Amino acid sequence: MRAAVWNARAALLYSLGGWTALGGMMYYSRYGSGGGPENENDPQTNQGPNKEVYTTETPFGFQVKTEVTYRDVQPPLTRLLRRVVSFFYSSGSPPSEK
Template sequence: MRAAIWNARAALLYSLGGWTMLGAMIHYTYNSNGGGEPENESDPQANQGPRKEVYTRETALGFKVTTIVTYKEVQPPITRLLRRITSFFDPNDGPPSEN
């Protein structure tokens, strides 16, 4: 009898946590600015797009191998949500803002 009650409580807690995380992710997705779009359109740093690095090497048999690595600044919504949550717990040692 006690095991059934404990199992029901654990299932309730587990489902509550899952639905809370899903609801937060949906809320954050709809209230964010759309993913990869820069917030400030006139900022040249924000409009650069993906960054590419090209590596070329030659093998012992004379073949050339080219590797292209592309870095994108697009993050999944859950990563942005987790970073926003952890930013509340990080100490801010900078000077106070004027706003």
């Protein structure tokens, strides 16, 4: 009987700690460094979309211009998972996105 009570208390303690850590990470990712006034002048956060322009010429003399636009938009869950994974790397930076 004592073992069952101890097991229930330990499970409650670990689940409370886990949910607290997860909630803290979610709060920090949303409000901690989320592009406030201190990040407005940071050139890395204000990058526009990456554009690549390709121009090809057809046999009939027409030119075809193709623009490819890449945006660095990630869903919140992906940002959270990258932040969690970055805790396991010793360099302090998140893993490569490629």
